[in-house]
Amino acid sequence: MTANKALDEITLSTESIFEGKVISLQVDTVQLPNGNTSKREIVRHPGAVAVLAIHNDRMLVVEQYRQALGRTEVEIPAGKLEKGEQPEEAIKRELAEETGYRCDQVTLLNSFYTSPGFADEIIHLYLAENLEAGELNPDDDEFLEVTEITLEEAYEQIRDGRISDAKTIMAVQAWHLIKVTGKPSL
């Protein structure tokens, strides 16, 4: 299957609205396939990494406060890509910082866009097994609590809403599929 070029929009102009620490915002004026124009509000993001880290048949999760939601959430370890950093190095760094575990070898399960309707954020999701205990070293403005949960506990936390973000649910499903099919499906 090849991309359908007849659906393409043409960028007529870009207005920069905001440049932040993490994201920037622009409004593009585009020409639609029928010749009309429309506005597209676009958030730019540096990209991120996340990891399905399995230790003794348990998944490592971190509870942290999310200002966008006004509450804490349980998520897999994750973090933004730093400038010039390769995703594989970034995920080893984040795993060590957030959980204290080290992992020499990680496997890329998938890379996905979180919200292609308005943002270019991409998350590279890795699988890490054979973890080695190390030391916690979170960022200065990062406060979190690490726990290890079974697949059943993960589904329980999805049902009760403690786990409610896309990357973590995707990691739980990937783990479940690995268990029932014997290999990563993605």
Place this chain on the structure above:
Amino acid sequence: MTANKALDEITLSTESIFEGKVISLQVDTVQLPNGNTSKREIVRHPGAVAVLAIHNDRMLVVEQYRQALGRTEVEIPAGKLEKGEQPEEAIKRELAEETGYRCDQVTLLNSFYTSPGFADEIIHLYLAENLEAGELNPDDDEFLEVTEITLEEAYEQIRDGRISDAKTIMAVQAWHLIKVTGKPSL
């Protein structure tokens, strides 16, 4: 498991940066658990619905241009919630508008936040079976191409990057899990 209140941040002030057609942007100043302050860049979004729609053991997908990515992408049918609209009504409307299929009964698989680090967008993901053919009726600024693909084709398109967004990959995994376990897992 209860939420850990010791991780909570306190909002000290909110600066509104932008109010758009789809999203708005604010910068919050927060007090961290250690007493320091930090800035949080937050995108507000009205929320969205998406559907794993199965017809003759094939999943309905739509190809559409995504300005944030600068290319077309293959995704499950989805759309923003309109003001005051219930998610279940919204997904029936979107399914009909985008694919021409109608479905009287849909099942909520899950609701998830796409990017809790910077956005409050939530997507309600439904399962729709027993589809009835109807008429296409896309939005004025929406141009898309509908196809129906097998699970194997869906994984192929994930591998070659045509499918690359969180909600669609999650739907493919959910479909795979339904096939191997006989029931929705979420």
